[in-house]
Amino acid sequence: MNRNFTEDEIRNTLLEMGEKARIAAHRLAIMSTEEKNDCLRSMADALEAESANLKKENEKDLEAGKKSGLSSAMLDRLALTDKVIISMAKGLRDVADLEDPVGRRLGEWIRPNELDIHKVSVPIGVIAIVYESRPNVTVDAAGLCLKAGNAVILRGGKEAINSNIALAHCMNRAALASGLPEGAVQLIPWTDRIAVDLMLKMDKYIDLVIPRGGESLIRAVVENSTIPVIKHYKGICHVYVDSEADINMALKIVENAKCQRPGTCNAAETLLIHKDIAAKFAPKIADVLEKRKVEMRGDSQFRKLVPEAKPASEEDWSTEYLDLIISIMIVPSLDAAIEHINLYGSKHSDAIVTKNQISAKRFLSEVDSAAVYVNASTRFTDGGEFGMGAEIGISTDKLHARGPMGLAELTSYKYIIYGNGQCRE
Amino acid sequence: MNRNFTEDEIRNTLLEMGEKARIAAHRLAIMSTEEKNDCLRSMADALEAESANLKKENEKDLEAGKKSGLSSAMLDRLALTDKVIISMAKGLRDVADLEDPVGRRLGEWIRPNELDIHKVSVPIGVIAIVYESRPNVTVDAAGLCLKAGNAVILRGGKEAINSNIALAHCMNRAALASGLPEGAVQLIPWTDRIAVDLMLKMDKYIDLVIPRGGESLIRAVVENSTIPVIKHYKGICHVYVDSEADINMALKIVENAKCQRPGTCNAAETLLIHKDIAAKFAPKIADVLEKRKVEMRGDSQFRKLVPEAKPASEEDWSTEYLDLIISIMIVPSLDAAIEHINLYGSKHSDAIVTKNQISAKRFLSEVDSAAVYVNASTRFTDGGEFGMGAEIGISTDKLHARGPMGLAELTSYKYIIYGNGQCRE
Numbered sequence: 001m002n003r004n005f006t007e008d009e010i011r012n013t014l015l016e017m018g019e020k021a022r023i024a025a026h027r028l029a030i031m032s033t034e035e036k037n038d039c040l041r042s043m044a045d046a047l048e049a050e051s052a053n054l055k056k057e058n059e060k061d062l063e064a065g066k067k068s069g070l071s072s073a074m075l076d077r078l079a080l081t082d083k084v085i086i087s088m089a090k091g092l093r094d095v096a097d098l099e100d101p102v103g104r105r106l107g108e109w110i111r112p113n114e115l116d117i118h119k120v121s122v123p124i125g126v127i128a129i130v131y132e133s134r135p136n137v138t139v140d141a142a143g144l145c146l147k148a149g150n151a152v153i154l155r156g157g158k159e160a161i162n163s164n165i166a167l168a169h170c171m172n173r174a175a176l177a178s179g180l181p182e183g184a185v186q187l188i189p190w191t192d193r194i195a196v197d198l199m200l201k202m203d204k205y206i207d208l209v210i211p212r213g214g215e216s217l218i219r220a221v222v223e224n225s226t227i228p229v230i231k232h233y234k235g236i237c238h239v240y241v242d243s244e245a246d247i248n249m250a251l252k253i254v255e256n257a258k259c260q261r262p263g264t265c266n267a268a269e270t271l272l273i274h275k276d277i278a279a280k281f282a283p284k285i286a287d288v289l290e291k292r293k294v295e296m297r298g299d300s301q302f303r304k305l306v307p308e309a310k311p312a313s314e315e316d317w318s319t320e321y322l323d324l325i326i327s328i329m330i331v332p333s334l335d336a337a338i339e340h341i342n343l344y345g346s347k348h349s350d351a352i353v354t355k356n357q358i359s360a361k362r363f364l365s366e367v368d369s370a371a372v373y374v375n376a377s378t379r380f381t382d383g384g385e386f387g388m389g390a391e392i393g394i395s396t397d398k399l400h401a402r403g404p405m406g407l408a409e410l411t412s413y414k415y416i417i418y419g420n421g422q423c424r425e
Numbered sequence: 426m427n428r429n430f431t432e433d434e435i436r437n438t439l440l441e442m443g444e445k446a447r448i449a450a451h452r453l454a455i456m457s458t459e460e461k462n463d464c465l466r467s468m469a470d471a472l473e474a475e476s477a478n479l480k481k482e483n484e485k486d487l488e489a490g491k492k493s494g495l496s497s498a499m500l501d502r503l504a505l506t507d508k509v510i511i512s513m514a515k516g517l518r519d520v521a522d523l524e525d526p527v528g529r530r531l532g533e534w535i536r537p538n539e540l541d542i543h544k545v546s547v548p549i550g551v552i553a554i555v556y557e558s559r560p561n562v563t564v565d566a567a568g569l570c571l572k573a574g575n576a577v578i579l580r581g582g583k584e585a586i587n588s589n590i591a592l593a594h595c596m597n598r599a600a601l602a603s604g605l606p607e608g609a610v611q612l613i614p615w616t617d618r619i620a621v622d623l624m625l626k627m628d629k630y631i632d633l634v635i636p637r638g639g640e641s642l643i644r645a646v647v648e649n650s651t652i653p654v655i656k657h658y659k660g661i662c663h664v665y666v667d668s669e670a671d672i673n674m675a676l677k678i679v680e681n682a683k684c685q686r687p688g689t690c691n692a693a694e695t696l697l698i699h700k701d702i703a704a705k706f707a708p709k710i711a712d713v714l715e716k717r718k719v720e721m722r723g724d725s726q727f728r729k730l731v732p733e734a735k736p737a738s739e740e741d742w743s744t745e746y747l748d749l750i751i752s753i754m755i756v757p758s759l760d761a762a763i764e765h766i767n768l769y770g771s772k773h774s775d776a777i778v779t780k781n782q783i784s785a786k787r788f789l790s791e792v793d794s795a796a797v798y799v800n801a802s803t804r805f806t807d808g809g810e811f812g813m814g815a816e817i818g819i820s821t822d823k824l825h826a827r828g829p830m831g832l833a834e835l836t837s838y839k840y841i842i843y844g845n846g847q848c849r850e
Contacts, residue, residue: 026767030790111812115801124823125793203647207823222628226647228654228824249846256848342451364841365455368550376540376844385849386840387536398549398632398837399653400825412823415811416789419801421674423681424810 018205443630
């Protein structure tokens, strides 16, 4: 797409988009809940009404993807079928039904000098989303950002460019007709690197960047951005089976955490087993994992108990397989388990299985991760499962948002202060 | 100091410091409030007990500063007098007396599947503070970070290097003796640029960077950091005198916001006056400002009313004078005032003076700043004045912390989830 555009032209267009987004954000911030919901519902209606055109544009991406040799799994994720379009539209309507995160009273207090201070949630402003192939992110991200009163600048992957442009146009037309300010939803039409790099310096206009995709995409965003970034690089989640675990519960939790959907960031990658329960537990979990066709990579102690396991290398402890592979270590103590997780983990989601409340408490307080579980699968780290309604992503950062990011995490706050002439002495 | 060190040596030392800080942070996170307070009080005692040595080391910086031609104002800020040392020690004791921000219950809910989710405040982890000349930041920042359970890596300016090293050693000796883990308070002994640039890439070890100083320092940190940064570039604060203002109140608020301490970020830099009150208000405020020796830079309409004002240029509207200078504009409407502030302001602190509640409400909701005031001086944007007890800085960002950053803003949170064997379906 950019063959005919110089870097200056791209830069100028991006700056115009930024300026438009900034102005739109000021208007969005004072829109009522009903006005925002009307826009979201119109967008949903428009996606369904224009599904033929969306599928036609998507077909171009699918054709190009086949030519360039995308795997069938990738083509599958790229396809805008009727089912996908209906599900995106439902997503927007669901977001309309969620509570408005703007205007929450986060605190109120009166100072001795009678200054009356109110801390109130407000939109963040302008949010940029940088993502890879799946076109449904275009719709989901726009819906969540809008509901929280934010203007959004979208930059999807090149595989889905025609689909994304069609989706953004469709949503925009509908939303503008329902009163959304121009510039509230914008898509960057260039998919090459230079457009992202230029955007990532626009801290004058953009308040937050959320990258969604593989580690290299996220790393590139972090290294180039002068705008705050919220992200998660990867999910290296652990299940630790304590010496006092309920063995049947532990078997189920490990199986679920590893196998229920291995390609997700909250799936377990490493199993830690306390030495005192290993002789009993190791053969049983090996049976379960073998039945589920999970490749086991164990340390030397685990392999003494389960000789068919492959040896784990040092890299295995920090590898996110996203696949039916699990690394397994026998640990001498709870302390060793906690230390291992804090060293090799990714601060995402980690679980202990134990009946001992003191061990549970120590694990929950000492493991430095966004979500720490006792006696449950790591797979629950998810906006929907947490009851947030929807999520725009999961953060393994510790600033602003940690864990699933729902609508509340797409807001900031301001201090509103009522005086009667107070001056500082 | 770095003449004898290669870049690799500096890098390796910094990485060791990062690793130490990370380990210390895990221990700090589980220290009790009393343990942390004991450390803070020992640090305060040690500063007072070792004041002779601190003053001796400070004398080296003062000598070097005189030779290099520092202004007397800068030498004044650099000096560790008995009064300054006592005040730093008192600051640490005051922080010990504040409520522990760690372990607050931010939310608790039970899901339909009986997962019991608790959202609890936890330390951020490792915080780096990059600052300029004033050595008291070394003590204030360390105290606040420790109280919130964070390890801190300090990097002060070269003017104060001997003072900072002495302060950090003194605090560290005392705190280690009281049970603080090694690595909880560390000072980078190199003051040249390369050490900062290397540190700003250590996102594996450091969770947050807070730069404190002039705009160019902060800009350099933002451009080079792969670690999240919380900052404020500058404070371009406005007072808007509405057509329905109480004129006497407006005179006092403008005088206070501009003159009470013009070198602070929450001092007013621009006065906006509604056209309908300008004829009455302009001559009166001109009298007040002239008496206080404030240089006025007005737009053409203000200069018609106050001919002795100098003309304001376009740059004046986005200049932080930090001095007895004020830019003044007559605006046609509340809308114009809001638009001006959102365009030229720095999202810091802005005030409206009005008796009209509808205008006040619109200003408070539409001005996109950290603190918005009705009928009070902008000078109140301050951790102490807000009742936070102390502040580590003021944020004009919208992520994580906005406005004054107290102890609560130096924490993150985690989700602690109690299950009874739940697996995801």
